[in-house]
Amino acid sequence: MKPPELRLAHTTDAAAVNDLLHQLGYPQDDTATTAARIQTWNDDPASAAYVADANGVLLGLVAVHVCPYFERNGSWGRIVALVVADQARGQGLGGKLVAAAESFAESQGCVRMEVSSSNRREAAHKFYRHRGYINQTDRSSRFQRDLHDTNHREDHPLPTI
Numbered sequence: 001m002k003p004p005e006l007r008l009a010h011t012t013d014a015a016a017v018n019d020l021l022h023q024l025g026y027p028q029d030d031t032a033t034t035a036a037r038i039q040t041w042n043d044d045p046a047s048a049a050y051v052a053d054a055n056g057v058l059l060g061l062v063a064v065h066v067c068p069y070f071e072r073n074g075s076w077g078r079i080v081a082l083v084v085a086d087q088a089r090g091q092g093l094g095g096k097l098v099a100a101a102e103s104f105a106e107s108q109g110c111v112r113m114e115v116s117s118s119n120r121r122e123a124a125h126k127f128y129r130h131r132g133y134i135n136q137t138d139r140s141s142r143f144q145r146d147l148h149d150t151n152h153r154e155d156h157p158l159p160t161i
Helices: 011-024 031-043 093-107 122-130
Strands: 005-008 047-054 057-068 075-084 110-115
Touching: 005 093, 011 031, 011 047, 011 057, 011 075, 031 047, 047 093, 057 093, 075 093, 093 110
Parallel strands: 075 110
Antiparallel strands: 005 047, 047 057, 057 075
16 A cells, blocks of 8 residues: 555545544534635645545645744744544654645745644654654743633723834
């Protein structure tokens, strides 16, 4: 059997992408919505979503986005999603997907890569450390808020500049 081919995701991959995202812990609503997201990524020159295709069976996915620095020259790449199918884990496919993401980012002028991973994913942390990624949790924090959540907005007006 030949090794899986890494290629850009197609909208026709939506059902298989849904299966992969579900294995990662993110169940999806429907294939049409996923297909639309894949198309959005394909239309954005700062983004790429690659799949590992083994004769029509998707065994992995990585999505990467490029963001320019504001405070200095250059850009950084962010792995937004990475998943390898349960039956294909431990065979080097994750490393190949990360390498594809890094190659895309580098081709876009990126000088650094970043990825976030849930604290409960110890195997993923080991995987990233093995590839030279450094855990930055002791140096910075990550904050997020849903924009549609109006319960946590402060009543303070924005400062005038």
